[in-house]
Amino acid sequence: MEQADVPSAEEILTFASIHGNFVSIADRIFRRFEIIIPLDSRLDILKDALLQIVHLDGEDSAKIGLKVYEVEDLVDSLAAMQQKALEVRL
Secondary structure: OOHHHHHHHHHHHHHHHHHHOOEEEEEOOOOEEEEEOOOOOOHHHHHHHHHHHHHHOOOHHHHOOOOHHHHHHHHHHHHHHHHHHHHHHO
16 A cells, blocks of 8 residues: 555545444554454445455455455454354353
């Protein structure tokens, strides 16, 4: 991700975090984000936000090896862990 895309990515995650009930913390210097996901987070909203960020890179995403299916697999794995945690909690 280019330095210029960081504010856009931060804006996408901040807006999504309001509706998705998760927390996003941006580190602009290293161009990273930390996302804190409580058990009641809406992972579908997180997935949409992450996919929007992947598309910010456009063709550059292929250069760094970031694929849409990797984001989808990650969020699907998080959803499975979330479901197991909720089952244990009951």
